Amino acid sequence: xxxxxxxxxxxxxxxxxxxxxxxxxxxxxxxxxxxxxxxxxxxxxxxxxxxxxxxxxxxxxxxxxxxxxxxxxxxxxxxxxxxxxxxxxxxxxxxxxxxxxxxxx
Numbered sequence: 001x002x003x004x005x006x007x008x009x010x011x012x013x014x015x016x017x018x019x020x021x022x023x024x025x026x027x028x029x030x031x032x033x034x035x036x037x038x039x040x041x042x043x044x045x046x047x048x049x050x051x052x053x054x055x056x057x058x059x060x061x062x063x064x065x066x067x068x069x070x071x072x073x074x075x076x077x078x079x080x081x082x083x084x085x086x087x088x089x090x091x092x093x094x095x096x097x098x099x100x101x102x103x104x105x
Contacts, residue, residue: 005103008064009041013056013095022058025086029079036073037065055093067101 016022033039041061049056064070073079 006066007102008067008070009100009102010062010064010070010096011098011100012060012062013046013097014058014091015055015093016058016090017092018090021086021090025082025090028082028086032076032079032082033062033073036076037069038073039063056095059097 014022039062041063043060044058046057046059062070064073
């Protein structure tokens with residue numbers, strides 16, 4: 001992914017309010033994510049938070065070829081429509097836990 005194995009990774013925590021709607025959001029946004037070279041890296045359902053914001057119940061990474069691809073994805077009008085319809089009612093809170101530029105192994 002990306003030139004010379006480089007990638008941009010976004011670490012996200014969510015507080016899901018409606019898992020069914022969130023699953024519909026993921027299904028609807030996946031083709032758009034893939035069209036921008038993005039993918040989910042890791043994806044976790046959180047049972048217990050030991051430190052930090054206890055409202056987080058989902059953590060995942062989004063991986064893009066570079067930061068520009070990430071920005072294009074989040075600005076995509078199709079993505080924005082899916083987000084407004086399905087993500088916003090399903091998610092009570094979003095936390096950007098980190099970003100990094102790295103290389104693939």
